[in-house]
Structures are given as C-alpha cells and as structure tokens.
Amino acid sequence: MVQIKDVAKRAGVSVASVSRVLTGLPVVSEPTRLRVLAAVKELDYRPDLAARRLRSRRSDTIGLVVSDIRNPFFTEVSRAVEDVAFSRQMRVILCNTDEDPNKEASCLELMRDEKVSGVILSPSLKLLSHFTRADYGFPIVLVDRYERGIEADAVLLDNFDAAYRLTEHLLANGHRQIVFVYGAESATGRQRLEGHRAAMVKHQLPVQAEGVKPMEDQAREAALAVLKRSPLPQAVIASSGLILLGVAEALRATRTVIPRDIAVAGFDNLPWTQLVEPGLTVIAQPTYDMGREAIELLLQRIATPDKAMRQLVMRGELIERGSSAARQHT
Amino acid sequence: MVQIKDVAKRAGVSVASVSRVLTGLPVVSEPTRLRVLAAVKELDYRPDLAARRLRSRRSDTIGLVVSDIRNPFFTEVSRAVEDVAFSRQMRVILCNTDEDPNKEASCLELMRDEKVSGVILSPSLKLLSHFTRADYGFPIVLVDRYERGIEADAVLLDNFDAAYRLTEHLLANGHRQIVFVYGAESATGRQRLEGHRAAMVKHQLPVQAEGVKPMEDQAREAALAVLKRSPLPQAVIASSGLILLGVAEALRATRTVIPRDIAVAGFDNLPWTQLVEPGLTVIAQPTYDMGREAIELLLQRIATPDKAMRQLVMRGELIERGSSAARQHT
DNA sequence: ATTTAGGTTGTAATCGACTACATGTTTTTT
DNA sequence: AAAAAACATGTAGTCGATTACAACCTAAAT
Numbered sequence: 001m002v003q004i005k006d007v008a009k010r011a012g013v014s015v016a017s018v019s020r021v022l023t024g025l026p027v028v029s030e031p032t033r034l035r036v037l038a039a040v041k042e043l044d045y046r047p048d049l050a051a052r053r054l055r056s057r058r059s060d061t062i063g064l065v066v067s068d069i070r071n072p073f074f075t076e077v078s079r080a081v082e083d084v085a086f087s088r089q090m091r092v093i094l095c096n097t098d099e100d101p102n103k104e105a106s107c108l109e110l111m112r113d114e115k116v117s118g119v120i121l122s123p124s125l126k127l128l129s130h131f132t133r134a135d136y137g138f139p140i141v142l143v144d145r146y147e148r149g150i151e152a153d154a155v156l157l158d159n160f161d162a163a164y165r166l167t168e169h170l171l172a173n174g175h176r177q178i179v180f181v182y183g184a185e186s187a188t189g190r191q192r193l194e195g196h197r198a199a200m201v202k203h204q205l206p207v208q209a210e211g212v213k214p215m216e217d218q219a220r221e222a223a224l225a226v227l228k229r230s231p232l233p234q235a236v237i238a239s240s241g242l243i244l245l246g247v248a249e250a251l252r253a254t255r256t257v258i259p260r261d262i263a264v265a266g267f268d269n270l271p272w273t274q275l276v277e278p279g280l281t282v283i284a285q286p287t288y289d290m291g292r293e294a295i296e297l298l299l300q301r302i303a304t305p306d307k308a309m310r311q312l313v314m315r316g317e318l319i320e321r322g323s324s325a326a327r328q329h330t
Numbered sequence: 331m332v333q334i335k336d337v338a339k340r341a342g343v344s345v346a347s348v349s350r351v352l353t354g355l356p357v358v359s360e361p362t363r364l365r366v367l368a369a370v371k372e373l374d375y376r377p378d379l380a381a382r383r384l385r386s387r388r389s390d391t392i393g394l395v396v397s398d399i400r401n402p403f404f405t406e407v408s409r410a411v412e413d414v415a416f417s418r419q420m421r422v423i424l425c426n427t428d429e430d431p432n433k434e435a436s437c438l439e440l441m442r443d444e445k446v447s448g449v450i451l452s453p454s455l456k457l458l459s460h461f462t463r464a465d466y467g468f469p470i471v472l473v474d475r476y477e478r479g480i481e482a483d484a485v486l487l488d489n490f491d492a493a494y495r496l497t498e499h500l501l502a503n504g505h506r507q508i509v510f511v512y513g514a515e516s517a518t519g520r521q522r523l524e525g526h527r528a529a530m531v532k533h534q535l536p537v538q539a540e541g542v543k544p545m546e547d548q549a550r551e552a553a554l555a556v557l558k559r560s561p562l563p564q565a566v567i568a569s570s571g572l573i574l575l576g577v578a579e580a581l582r583a584t585r586t587v588i589p590r591d592i593a594v595a596g597f598d599n600l601p602w603t604q605l606v607e608p609g610l611t612v613i614a615q616p617t618y619d620m621g622r623e624a625i626e627l628l629l630q631r632i633a634t635p636d637k638a639m640r641q642l643v644m645r646g647e648l649i650e651r652g653s654s655a656a657r658q659h660t
Numbered sequence: 661a662t663t664t665a666g667g668t669t670g671t672a673a674t675c676g677a678c679t680a681c682a683t684g685t686t687t688t689t690t
Numbered sequence: 691a692a693a694a695a696a697c698a699t700g701t702a703g704t705c706g707a708t709t710a711c712a713a714c715c716t717a718a719a720t
Contacts, residue, residue, distance in 0.1 A: 014670045051706035053380035054675050272602030344700045381676035384705050
C-alpha cells in the first residue's frame with residue numbers, strides 16, 4: 001500500500017508538502033507542486049479516506065434522506081444530487097424512511113455518525129411540524145416539503161399556485177363538480193388542497209376533498225368510492241403522481257371513459273401519463289432541477305453557514321392533454 | 331465529544347474492554363459487558379466511524395454501481411439493497427455510470443478508495459466482456475447482466491427462457507410475423523433475442539429483430555419505422571420496460587389499436603403497463619427479490635471469500651393481458 | 661547593513677478507535 | 691499440589707493522513 005510518505009520520499013519533499021498539494025492549499029511553490037503531482041501519478045497514490053476524515057473531521061459526503069427512493073420524484077432528485085456530488089468528488093449516502101419518524105430519526109443519526117457535510121431531507125409531517133435547525137450537527141436542505149415560517153433552506157414547488165392553476169384550467173373547461181383526492185398526511189398534499197380550495201372559493205363552488213394515505217391502493221379505493229357516486233362528479237384531481245396512478249386504475253377498472261364520463265388532472269408528468277387515453281393533464285415538476293438546486297443550495301450553505309436561509313420556490317408547468325378537455329354541454 | 335476513554339472511565343474498565351464489547355468480540359465477561367453497555371447508553375456514546383475504519387481497515391459499506399438509478403429496475407434493486415444494508419448497520423454508496431466505461435471505471439475506483447466491503451454492479455457490455463474478479467480489491471456481485479462462463483457471483487433473470495415463453499405465448503395466440511425490438515448494446519437484450527430466436531426457429535418462422543440503443547426515443551423511432559411497414563407485422567415484442575414505453579408511444583402516436591392492428595408484449599411489469607388499453611402482456615421480473623438476493627449473496631461472499639462462485643438465475647413471470655389476445659381469423 | 665515581512669518547508673503532535681501483546685486470574689489437568 | 695490451559699483485562703502501539711508550530715529563506719523596508 002503506497003502512502004503519503006512514499007510520495008514525499010519520491011518527490012523529495014516532506015509529507016506536509018504532499019498533503020498541502022493534495023488538499024489544495026495555496027501555500028506551496030509551483031515547482032514542488034509539480035513534483036508532488038508527478039510522484040502521485042507515478043506511484044498511483046490514493047489517499048486513505050478514513051485517515052483523512054479522522055484527522056480533518058470532514059467526510060465530503062452528502063446524505064440524502066427520503067421516504068422512498070422508488071417514488072419517481074425522489075429517484076430523479078437522487079440522480080441530480082449524485083451527478084453534482086460526483087462532479088465535485090463527493091459521495092452520497094442514501095436512506096429511506098418510509099415516512100416513519102423512528103426510521104427517519106435513525107437515518108439522521110446515521111448521517112451524524114458519518115459526519116456528513118450536509119443532508120438533503122424530505123421530512124415526515126411530524127418532523128416538519130417541529131423542525132429546528134439547531135438539532136443537528138450539519139446543515140439541512142429540505143426538498144419537496146416545507147411549511148411557511150420554518151427557518152430552513154428549502155427547494156419546493158409552488159404547490160398552492162400549481163393546484164390553483166390546475167383547478168382554474170378545469171373550471172375554464174366547464175367542469176364544476178370537482179373531487180380533489182390528496183395525500184392527507186403530507187404537507188405537500190395539504191398545500192395543494194389549499195390552492196384548489198382558493199380557486200373553488202373564488203368561483204363560489206363547494207370543495208369536495210378526499211384525503212387518502214399516500215399509497216396507490218388507498219388512492220384506488222378512494223377513487224372507486226368516488227366513482228360509485230350518483231351523479232358522477234365532473235372531474236377528479238389527484239394531488240400526486242402516486243394518487244393519479246390509483247385514480248387511473250380505478251377509472252380503468254370501472255370502464256369509465258375520460259373525459260366523456262369524467263375529466264382527470266393531476267400532478268407529476270410521469271412517462272405513462274401521456275400513454276393513458278386520451279393523455280392525462282398534469283402539472284409537471286422540474287424534478288431534476290429541484291434536486292440540482294437542492295444540492296447547490298446545500299453546498300453554498302456548507303461554504304457559508306451563517307447567511308440567511310433561503311427557500312427556492314419553483315413553478316410547475318401545466319401540461320394540457322385530452323383528459324381535461326372542455327365539457328360537452330348536455 | 332464523548333469518546334471511548336470517557337466510556338471506559340465511566341464503566342471502570344479499560345478502553346480495550348469497551349472496544350471489545352462494541353465490536354462484539356466474545357472475550358468479555360458478562361458483568362463488564364453490561365457495565366460498558368450501560369455507560370455507552372448513559373453517555374450516548376457514538377463511535378467515531380473514521381477512526382474505526384482507519385484502524386480496522388473495514389468500512390461496513392456496500393457500493394451500488396448501476397447505469398442509471400432512474401431505470402425502475404435499478405430503483406427497486408437499490409431499495410432492496412438499502413433495506414438489507416440498513417438492517418445490518420451498513421451503508422450504501424450509489425454511483426451512476428450511464429453505460430460509459432470511463433465513468434464506470436471512476437465509480438469502481440471510488441469504491442476502492444472508500445474501501446467498501448463489496449460492490450453490487452450492473453456492468454457495461456464492455457466491462458462484462460473482459461471481467462476478471464482479480465482486478466478489484468473487493469468482492470463483486472453482478473446484477474441483471476451476466477455472460478456464461480464468467481467467474482463471478484451474479485443474480486439475473488433467465489432471459490432466454492423468459493423471451494422464449496413470451497414468444498411461445500404470442501405464437502400460441504396465432505401471431506406469426508413478430509418483430510423483436512431489443513437493446514442491442516446490452517447483454518440482457520441479446521440473451522432475450524436468443525430466447526426469442528429459439529422459439530421462432532422451432533416453429534420454422536423467420537426472426538425479425540430490430541436492435542436499438544437503450545433509450546426511449548430510439549425505441550420509439552424504431553417502432554415508428556416498423557409501423558410504417560406494409561403489411562403491418564402481427565405482433566411486436568419489446569425487450570425491456572424502457573423499449574416497451576417507446577413502442578407504446580409510437581403505437582399511440584400512430585393511433586394503432588392493440589391488439590386489433592398489432593399485438594404487443596414486453597418485459598418489466600411496470601405500474602403503467604396495466605393502464606395502457608387493453609393492458610400490456612409482460613414478463614414480470616422479481617426485482618426487489620433480485621436486489622435482496624444480490625446483497626445477501628454479497629454478504630456471504632464477504633464472509634467466505636473462497637467458496638465457489640454462484641449464479642442465481644430467477645424465473646420471470648408471464649402476465650397475460652389483453653395486448654396479446656388471440657388473433658382473429660380474417 | 662539591519663530589520664521586517666512574507667512566503668515555503670519540515671518536524672512532530674494529533675485525530676479516536678482497534679488490537680497485539682503482556683499480565684493477572686481462574687479453572688482444569690496431571 | 692503443581693503445572694497447564696483457558697479466560698479476562700489492561701497498556702501501549704498503530705492505522706495514515708492533516709495541521710500547528712517552528713525554522714528557514716528571500717525580498718522589501720528602514
């Protein structure tokens with residue numbers, strides 16, 4: 001195993017100089033720098049990360065704590081985070097919480113043990129409700145979930161605005177009786193409900209909301225119940241991609257024709273939403289960008305810990321497809 | 331910062347005893363063990379991982395190297411790997427290669443630097459073609475991709491069998507002119523082509539294969555070209571979920587009706603395959619189980635490095651849906 | 661010519677845990 | 691009862707880097 005003293009010997013300098021070159025300190029002369037780099041290359045020296053981390057108290061590692069990496073939103077975020085981290089020679093450690101506060105606490109403890117430089121976190125509702133930055137030894141950037149007034153960096157969709165515009169779109173196309181199926185245990189779901197509510201109230205229409213647990217089968221059951229109503233509502237909105245999937249399954253199971261029998265709209269522009277006839281109208285989130293912004297924000301926070309907290313609120317894009325087409329007068 | 335000597339003092343023992351208790355060595359008496367554990371709890375002591383790793387030369391970390399975590403197959407595998415690792419107090423480090431041999435080499439180098447206990451790898455075609463276990467300082471388990479005769483642990487689908495059965499299913503339903511759209515740059519795609527070929531040859535039918543790059547838009551273009559043919563083939567098989575998506579997009583864009591105009595079948599039982607009318611017939615892979623088996627295999631390999639290599643070949647499940655319904659005689 | 665400042669370099673201490681070895685104690689064997 | 695074996699524990703060295711500090715050299719300032 002070649003180590004730093006071998007490099008030092010080869011380059012004819014002390015270990016301190018080698019270390020200075022490798023950590024990028026600007027206190028080495030150009031000639032020594034070049035000789036060290038040459039020796040490193042000749043010997044194919046790789047610094048021992050454990051030793052480096054022990055002494056320097058830093059790990060150059062980013063933690064990513066999400067409910068479930070299989071959620072396409074988080075998958076995309078993780079890819080963005082990994083891309084940026086990789087380009088900066090940093091590592092990513094992943095942890096799934098399943099929305100379980102205990103597992104979430106374990107994950108954050110794990111991150112503390114790893115002495116991560118920072119964490120990108122999608123918090124459970126419970127953690128979000130009493131989030132305090134001082135509780136952790138590392139900076140945190142929240143993604144997807146955030147509540148007004150919390151002192152934390154965050155990257156999220158403008159949920160209120162997105163749901164408001166989606167609702168306005170349906171209303172403009174003549175749909176009046178709208179059922180809003182949303183994730184009741186999620187801050188995001190609730191904020192989207194508020195945006196929907198605001199649009200409905202503005203048009204003096206009643207709000208029909210169905211809160212579900214954030215699982216596909218739950219959403220399907222809720223949607224099936226809605227579809228048993230008589231008369232059928234004129235439209236249904238799903239507050240997330242997962243719920244939209246459940247709704248689509250229910251519609252297919254009951255042979256309900258979109259948009260003739262009922263109009264549909266939802267969140268998350270997943271690949272399949274354009275495949276389901278006649279194409280599902282959705283709010284697209286800039287997921288990859290959100291992940292990228294989250295880690296950039298985190299890296300800035302690590303560099304300058306005392307600047308004021310920032311929230312990056314991103315705008316969703318309304319993608320109109322056949323599922324929300326104008327209502328035919330009957 | 332509370333450290334091991336604080337615990338030792340509190341428990342009235344030496345640091346060696348504390349270390350022995352914490353690393354689970356069976357050479358401590360029960361009384362001291364209990365007193366150490368009590369002291370650990372009272373002080374909320376957390377061992378410094380960097381120090382531990384430096385001295386012990388082990389990291390208790392697993393590397394996961396895949397082409398793209400956004401591929402649902404790998405997403406699911408990563409979730410399984412993370413679950414098992416988490417339950418054993420191990421970490422997972424993720425790296426995406428984009429099928430680029432250079433990035434792949436960087437990822438594996440990164441894993442070496444991290445002194446991972448082992449790696450779960452989905453190799454590029456190039457790496458697979460001259461894979462040698464001795465090239466790395468850690469054990470490797472291959473997932474999804476494997477070639478006969480390679481001396482390596484692996485977990486994969488029985489691709490030949492799955493494609494064979496899928497083809498037999500289409501043939502049994504009366505489809506004769508079948509186009510097989512497959513990922514030409516993937517070992518998996520090629521193996522599936524061989525299975526398809528075997529079934530066609532057995533029935534003395536010609537093989538029509540279209541190799542594409544493993545990207546959705548490439549598959550769509552290829553499928554569009556196929557759909558321009560006159561007469562239209564009677565069925566199309568997609569050798570992966572990604573390609574199936576491209577095919578489905580092409581069919582929708584051309585308003586081709588499944589299965590009246592053309593029958594469809596493919597791989598990967600993704601949530602949306604049952605949503606596309608009239609439901610797409612697919613081979614389902616036991617993805618989560620494959621991930622679980624992969625890390626279990628890896629942990630066994632770490633425990634006993636010298637046992638013979640093992641390949642776990644799993645059987646795909648044929649899920650028949652409307653897209654491959656029996657051909658109407660004309 | 662002497663002092664001062666600024667820039668380079670090297671020596672040695674240090675990070676915090678694991679573990680080889682030595683030592684002491686108890687149990688078993690002869 | 692003595693010797694050997696087995697077990698339990700402690701002391702101190704070690705893992706391989708970073709970095710505080712001191713020492714040195716050169717150039718600028720007095």
